[in-house]
Amino acid sequence: MGALRNLPVELWRPILASLVRSPGVLSSDRQDPFSEVRDIFILLNRDVKTHSALLLVCKVWHNVVTELTHEHLHLTSAEQVAVIANRFEESHAGHSIKNPLGSCTRRIDLQLSNPSDQCLNALARILRCTPNIEILVNSNYYMAMNPAFHITPPQAQTRTEIIDALIETCSRSLRRVEWTSNEYPSWSDLMRVLRTATGITSLTLANIYGNLTERPSHYLTLPNLKTLVLGDSPSFSHASLGNVPLNAFLTMLAKSPEQLPSLQRLEGFSPFSPDFLRTHGSKVRIVRTVAFTPLLHEIIATCPNLDTFVTIFPHHILDLLSHPSLKRIGIFPISEDPVGVPQPIFSAYIMKPLEDLLCQIDESQLPKLTQVRIRNIGTLANITEHPSFLQRWWKRWDSRGVRFDDKDGRPFNLVYSGNDSVLDSVRRP
DSSP, X not given: OHHHHHSOHHHHHHHHHHHHSOXXXXXXXXXXXXXXXXXXXXXXXXXXHHHHXXXXXXXXXXXHHHHHHTSEEEEOSHHHHHHHHHHHHHHHHHOOSSSOGGGGOOEEEEOOBSOOHHHHHHHHHHHTTOTTOOEEEEOOBOOEEOTTSOEEOOOEEOOHHHHHHHHHHHTTTOOEEEEOSSEEOBHHHHHHHHHHOTTOOEEEESOOBSOOOSOOOOOOOOTTOOEEEESSTTTOOGGGTTOHHHHHHHHHTTSOGGGSTTOOEEEESSOOOHHHHHHXXXXXXXXXXXXTOTTHHHHHHTOTTOOEEEEEETOOOOOOOBOSSOOEEEEEESOOSOOOOOHHHHIIIIIHHHHHHHHHHHHSBOTTXXXXXXXXXXXXXXXXXXXXXXXXXXXXXXXXXXXXXXXXXXXXOOOOSSOOGGGTTTOOO
């Protein structure tokens, strides 16, 4: 161990980092939709045992691993937020290690349930100690009981004090900001963030808090934005279609191509306004939306360089498509939560529409198509219980030189036992 201690820090810090960091955790953009690495795995794939063992090796390793474990914070309770806030402030005041711990933090994931004012005050204290944050994912969620004793998720506003701390401390380093649940920024706070944090490359907005009473007249430029996700992903429910704030946001960004010079990826239900598509469609390489959005054909037509199209299933009414450059099509579930239904119902409401959807894709004019992926989780998890269906479609796509694979990128060419007699009446040769 003495020899290890004498090694230059430049040699073993990257080795320790590879043991402590989850793959993709510090990516400044969302994972490619066809990537096997997903954010849920990043949050769950934390090897606490290994971290604890490395802390005990020696004092030098303890300090380095402590810094590395504070690169990514996943905050899920008020107690945890209070402990981190106190730790960061003490570290900043006492310089107990080479760098204040807060300066090591590059990503924060918030997943707090009905956070109290005290908890949010502590969160603002954390942000004031973290000048190098690149990624902030806000998945705070609020639940309330209505007079009929039904639990409902009300809209909640991200407190202005949190926005203030974010802007004052982190605006130069921010690269990726996400609001993914039912806590959102107000319009004015969102504008402040976007005008000051000009390095943002990825923005996710489930919604914007409050009623928008005036038509926005501001000219906003986001020079580095590559990924824009609008609406309640992954389902992009019907409520997003008439979402006034999100549509107003897109309208404000549709005045000139120079407002989003780096845009490559667009996801949402149908706040894809025609003006926005005409202004920026030529840049877009990846689109993710539901198949029956009224603007689907306009999305396809105004994105001549489209490479990847992901449709949310079972929103499956997909008319025949024609596109010269589309290479990848993904069929992803409306929900990734486990679902259990009787097999006859699954066959009628999942397998039959899936058969129709694959036939529609097969008959479309897509000369560059090289891959069709079904993410077989959630509502699509049980498709593996229909092996004949998968084998038949794998043979069809393989004969065309198209890869047909599952959520992990494995081709559907395995031979399963079982039968698909329920689908016999809907199959095509």
